[in-house]
Amino acid sequence: MRYTKSFIYTLKETPADTTTLSHSLLTRACYIYQHAAGIYNFLPLGFKVLSKIWKIIEEEMDKIGAQELLMPALHTSNLWLKTNRYNTMDNVLFKFKDKKGVDMLLGPTHEEIITDIVAHFVKSYKNLPLLLYQIQVKFRDELRPKGGLIRGREFIMKDLYSFHTSLECLDKTYNNVYKAYSNIFERLNLPFEVVEAHSGAIGGDVSHEFMLITNSGEDKFIKCLSCGYTASTEIAKIAKPDFNYSYNPLPLNELEQKHLVYTPNAYTIQDLVKFLNKNEKNFVKSILYKDNNNNFYLVLVRGDKEINEIKLNKFLDKEVFLAENKDFEINNWILGYIGPVNLNNRSKVKIIADYSVSNLKDIIIGANKKDYHFINLNLENLDIDDFGDLSIATDNDECYKCKGKYKVYPALELGHIFKLGTKYSQALGAYFMDETNKLKPIIMGCYGIGVSRLVSAIVEAYSSENSITWTFNSTPYKIYILTINIDDKLQYEKSLNLYNTLIQNNIETLWDDRKESAGVKFKDWELLGIPFVIIIGNKIKDNLIELKFNPNFHKTLKPELFEKITNYQNSLINYDKTLETIQYIINLLNININFIKN
């Protein structure tokens, strides 16, 4: 492509509404253009990158025997009512009525649709296992879209669904998909960690997330620095510490004389830390939950930690919610000062403590009296019914497998795989006949990749303030020809000739044939993120051209691979050997990608 014919309009300044690196760079370099909050146009450059990722995913899906199809984005509510997700996913569904008044929605994911298809056609164990996938636009009315392509209301997802007669067969496919995903991210040179994850609204028991470590993401995971165990902080288990507990209440007069302190206007832990001049870790937070049957649970957690409600629900084996103000009023509990010592209506509350409380001394805790706290208490002075792993894992928590230390990483979710079981097949009637003529529900798995999000992920992984850095298999063009002075006849002719040669050899090339000053062209080359530039300037008189690498390109390659081509960085090359040199480099870097002609 010639720059003068291309749809590329770069910006010098960071757009006002962008804060994440990828959002800013993709906008400045003319890859995307915002239509509305969380809705983007993929401009020609952006679509090229998207297509490359798309194609790699298709190739890896095909390798594990998955068949591609295309489902509708426009759904009627009937299947969604059968799984009840018409209600449970209500907060993200785009719902509306058609002209006849039928309830419709835009598909946020396709478990319902695919299960319906399979239920219709597949009747026998002989047709299983089966892997079907699509790459398609999804719609989710996110409460808060953010970060450009990172969280959109319309986005492109690859969704794969698998169907099995047995759990063993599901496990096998799950592992195959795991490997395929690893291949996809490796081919894109995207570094990733696979972490155990929570399955959320999709459902199922086992799931893993593929994570890119970056501050621009929305998730966090922990990694054990000793054994390497990784998990989303939503589910990461923490080791049970060694501790002894037996309740030994202090006499009321001793409590009031030695331990009760006046703490006016101190509503948060931060206020108290200041007021009492103590460490956050001396505090115990007491949070009141209740279930649907009005049973109350007071949950204790160390001041610097947060309660993990997913763990709490699992621990109690029921769903609980934060208690309301009226619950406090009715039972004479004091909001902000509730605690496990001298609690009114004690018999109505089960008190459970997170492990983080188990070895505390000098405890500061709500005194069940407005504006008062108890200080200098020991664990044995607290009235606790049970202990459990109830907090969100943080730095230095102990690994539940090996007691090593956890470290927390900020991350962006690239893909997520689930073992679904029979949730959808039962709800939608997807049954098969087995060898013994018994009707059984089909066992399912589902597997997603945020395809449009990957575009942002690659930018986040390697780019710097004024330069995108595409990886070799994601870049829209491999080579940028930069002609210093397009009015110079020799420079022009040599550039044109080289451009034609590269194109004829199926090497994707962008030729900057603009009548701009050299500085403008260098800046745009770096901003666009193309890995290599061939500079044709005055030295062409001596039949020499110059080859340069994108400033961060070395980061996208394993050191040993980069070592092989590093000699060419900033090097002068005989013009007549340009094609040969480029082909040599490309062959080293190329991982079975078919080049597309311009």
Place this chain on the structure above:
RNA sequence: CGGGGUGUAGCUCAGCUUGGUUUAGAGCGCGUGCCUUGGGAGCACGAGGUCCGCGGUUCAAAUCCGCGCACCCCGACCA
């Protein structure tokens, strides 16, 4: 859905506090000409506006007031 912020040229922004010398501005970008060509050059001329929308106050509103809309950020939520 709670909290905060922004809305003026294609982009980044000034002007608003204290209404009227602003027939609405700057830089960048865009067009034309000259000049220049190894890291965002220079000169000249030019095009480009619903000052987010509606309503109000006033002799007079980009500016003050009210309502609404859009977008961004933090939180909550989320495959």
